[in-house]
Amino acid sequence: MHKHFLISDMAMFVLYAAISATFLCSLYFFRSRRCCIHPILRDYPILGMLPPVIFNLWRIHDFITEILKLRGGTGEFKGPWFANMNYLVTCDSLNVQHMLCKRFDNYIKGPEFREIFEPFGDGVVTADSETWKYFRTILHSLIKQKRFESLVDQTVQKKVHTSLLPILDHAQQQRRVVDLQDIFNRFTFDNICSTIVGHDPKCLSIDFPEVAIEKAFNESEESIFYRHVVPKTVWKFQKWLQIGQEKKMTKACRTFDEYIYSCIASKREELSKCTREEMDEAPFDLLTALIIEERGRVHDDKFLRDAAFNFFVAGRETMTSALTWFFWLIAQHPLVEAKILAEIKDTLKVNEKKNYYMAHDVDRNDHHCLDEDHDLNHSLTESVLSMEEVKKLVYLHGALCEVLRLFPPVPIERKQAIEADTLPSGHRVNANTMIMFSLYAMGRSEEIWGKDYLEFKPERWISERGEIAYAPAYKFIAFNAGPRICLGKDLAFVQMKMVVASILCKYRFQVVEDHVATPGHSIILLMKNGLKAKILKRQV
Known part of the structure; x- marks a missing residue:
């Protein structure tokens, strides 16, 4: 009996080794030919269409778009015969409208999605059905609280x-040449930690600590x-x-779990x-609110851990x-920068004049008082607009939309069909079919955005x-x-505008010469090598 199981284990090991070797060989072969770029997706024997994907992994989003x-x-897309890809x-x-809106109940995240996105646990990003509805209801009630909006406003301004x-x-x-992506990553991480657990880890410090x-x-x-681009059998074997x-995934999850579970225990x-009255007066953060806001259901530590991880990703990654x-x-469109700056200055000047008139009890129709505007330029480099004030920045909003x-x-989303269906494009979808839609490609679609779809054009949003x-x-x-649809959409815009x-x-940036802005290999569309730039003082 023992010998039988030993032979089975050895057979499985040989199988996994063969699969891994096949995959790694194809990876080496196709990545070694990166100099030739062709948007061709051939179906190879055994390996399916995976080799061209691996070959174009370094430019995967543009490849999918083409x-x-x-x-x-x-x-x-047909994966290797052994991989269920x-x-x-x-x-x-x-x-996309059909799946996300009209037939929403038929297209779910599914168990395979939750397996791949293991660190997210059963949070709002990965959950389906009643679990998702409960998470969404809780999140909606928290975000709509005035205390939460005030917390975010104060946290961003302070940071x-x-x-x-x-x-x-x-x-x-x-x-110094700085990596702006690293700075924004640290800034948003400190912000979201303060918002979720009420603790600032001070990632954004002059010594840039790890x-x-x-x-x-x-x-x-x-x-x-x-986990998205290699066969399941391969990453399962590696796990x-x-x-x-x-190995990195396991270590990362352990690090996060130790941190968040200690925060939960402390809270x-x-x-x-x-007492209840003291709780109402306690400093507000999302973790505290979740513990207090039971809604007739006790939240165990696993629930709080999953909620925190999902909030961390949702609140941090969009901004970074x-x-x-x-x-x-x-940096590549100075005319757009000039228009944004002019709009910001106009808003700040209006605010400063309003404050001056109120402080000096002056009639706003008395134009002689405008001589007092000589110190307004100083305020332009010292002010941080509030949430209400940045809502007036229409052109900046258009630039951020672009x-x-x-x-x-998040450049790619995935869904799984529950029942058979036919998409508006005419494609037949069987039960359990995995569907991926490319948000990156949608942003570069002439059918959606017109012939100028590749232009950075804030005016299209005005x-x-x-x-x-x-x-x-x-x-x-x-x-x-x-x-x-993201409940924090409006909040994300106002935070980005404030920053x-x-x-x-105060500053303008000069991207270092020969910097190549290439998306990294992550579920979030960040730059592989960061954004290296010189900081120049802006002349007011």
Whole structure:
């Protein structure tokens, strides 16, 4: 009996080794030929269409965009015969609308999605059905609280004043080249930690310390990306042996779990000593609110851990990705930068005049008092606009929409069909079919955005009346669409505007020569090599 199992284990080991060797050989062969780029997706014996994908892994999002364009927006991907990696891939907005809105109940995340996105647990990103509805209800009630909006406003303003601007100023004085992506990553991580657990880990410090929890997040996201592009048998085998990306994944999850579970224990102990009245007066953060907000259901530590991880990713990644690509695009489009800066200055000047009139009890129609505006320029470099004030920045809003259209933070989404269906494109979907839609390709679709789809053009988001022009969510898909549309969309915009306005008033950036902006291998669209730039003081 024991011998039989030993032989079975050896056979499985040989099988996995063969699969891994086949995959690694194809990886080496095709990546070694990167100099030749052709949008061709051939179906190879045994390996299916995986070799061309591996060959183009370094430019995977552009490769998918080219293939979908050649196939009319929708096509089939066939993986290796042993890997269960067959997908229907689309960038057709009508297909996306059908799945996310009209037939929402038929297209779920599914168990395979949750397996790949293991670090997310059973949180709002991975959950389906009643679990998802419960998470969404809880999240909605928290985000809509005035205390939460006030917390976010104060946290962003404080972090900008005490960390972001001083560090940029220090780097400017030292004439150092900085990695803007790293700075934004640290800034948003500190912000989200303060918002979720009420603790600032101070990642954004002049000495740029390595913070284990922040590093763990980055590594877990890279590992999830690789689970998408290698056969399940391969990454499962790596997980069993604890090698490669799977070893990093395990270590990253352990680091995060130790951190968040210690925060949960500390919060529970702290709140157990408080009366209900004291709880209402306690400093507000999402973890505290979740523990207090039981809604007739006790939240165990696993529930709180999963909620925290999902909030971390949702609250952090959109800003890091969007801000990085924003400043890269702005550096290449000085006219757009000038228009944004003019809009910010106009808003600040209006605010300063209003404050001056109120402080000096002056009639606003007395134009002689405008002589007191001689110190307004100083305020332009010292102010951080509030949430209410940045809502007036229409052109900046359009620029951020363009960034999110061209470089969506989550470039690919996936769904699984419950029942057989036919998509608007005419493609037949069987039960359990895996469907991937490329948000990146949708942002580069001429059918959706017109012939100028590759232009960075904030004006496409501004109406003739000078107001924000909204596109349907199933076309502008950066914040999802249908019942799963991001609840924090508006909050994300105002935070990004606050950060951009505070930076642009004081500094301009010069991207280092020969810098190549290439997306990294992660589920989040970040730059592989960061965004290296020189910081220059802006002349007011």
